[in-house]
Amino acid sequence: MISDPRPQAALPPDPRRTEGVHPDHPDLDRLEIPELVWALADDQTGAVEAVRAAAPAIARAVAAALPRLERGGRLVYVGAGTSGRLGVLDATELTPTFSWPVSRAVPLIAGGEKAIREAVEGAEDDPEAGVADVATAAVGPDDVLIAVAASGTTPYVLGAVQAARRAGALTVGLSNNPGTPLLSAVDCPVLLDTGPEVISGSTRLKAGTAQKIALNTLSSAVMVRLGKVYGNLMVDVRATNAKLEGRAVRLVRHATGADETAARDALIESAGSVKIAIVKLLLGVSADEAAARLEAQNGHARAALEEG
Structure with a gap:
């Protein structure tokens, strides 16, 4: 293989912590199975720590959501990829757990239902699709839109948030990176600062775990306060x-x-x-x-x- 003799410009580092290279386990692929499993499991503890740090922000989101839901509003979840699937899961589990009406838990995922099982390439890059899905769901002033994006920069999610705010809905945003557009765009920002993944860039790991815990915590707290417990x-x-x-x-x-x-x-x-x-x-x-x-x-x- 002939190397390119031309000088290569250094790429600027990605400011998103979830995209960073984890400093531990640079030889992850060489670990024996017991050590490999331990390394993957141990890194997940960062998810719990991130949600604990975010507890005050989650509490503010619960308090803001309750008046709208008491008036009959809906929980509307928005996300792409892993984040979108976690939103679908949380929305789906509210009915068997709390007898929450199916019509009042609306999951929106970039790429539609197909994206629940398959990756729909490019769907998350379309902000207008987020706008359209919010319009189709007829999101209104009594609704609570929960936007989830590990990167905090997903165009589909940002488009949905903008449309929901124009419709008067309360917006909650969960992101695993500080200072992101999502956290700036919503009424109730929730930072889940999980940092780099042990498999660098794979936000289905502790970033996803933190999202799952945060969604469970938020929706369960809402249901408790609504008298479901x-x-x-x-x-x-x-x-x-x-x-x-x-x-x-x-x-x-x-x-x-x-x-x-x-x-x-x-x-x-x-x-x-x-x-x-x-x-x-x-x-x-x-x-x-x-x-x-x-x-x-x-x-x-x-x-x-x-x-x-």
Whole structure:
């Protein structure tokens, strides 16, 4: 191979920390399997540290989102690649976990549904596609748009954020790099500063893990404050299969002290609603009365019990 004798201009370093070369394990490809697995697993601890550092920012986003969601607004997730898939996952899991309506958890991913399983090359580079997807989803003033981009520079995501802000929605941005356009563009910026990846540039590693933890934390905190949890029990789950039926019985028994027969009977009378069954048993009222008391308290079981 003949080398090019012409002088090569040095490329400027990429300012994004996620694109940097990790200083540890320069011989990663030479490690024995136990050491390789340890190195990959150990680097993930940086994801937890990043989310802990971001906890105040996540709390501000939760507080800002609640009034809109209490008015009936939606959670709209926007991302590309790994970030987009994590948004799809968080949106999808809200329904079986908290009985959150499917229509109120809207995942938007660059390249559309095909991109959930396949890489759609170039989709993330189109800001107008982000604008169009937000328009198609009819994002409005009561909605909360959660934009996720490890780089913080993804054009599709930035286009979606701009369109959502014009529509009056609250915008939350999760980025793994400080000082990025995404964090400057949103109402509630959340920096998840995970730094370089152990496999340099592979943000599906700890950058993605930090995004997953942050999304879990944000959406779960929102659901707790919306009354989807009683104590620390997941009481807005509905028993729709054998596994969930067993879980529902255990939750009702734990919350009320009822025996298994009483818990099952209460769940049957409550159409499988754990929350209604708990209020029914603790207050000694009918399932219809329990449901009415919950509705009067916007679904908050503790408030319904204290009012009773």
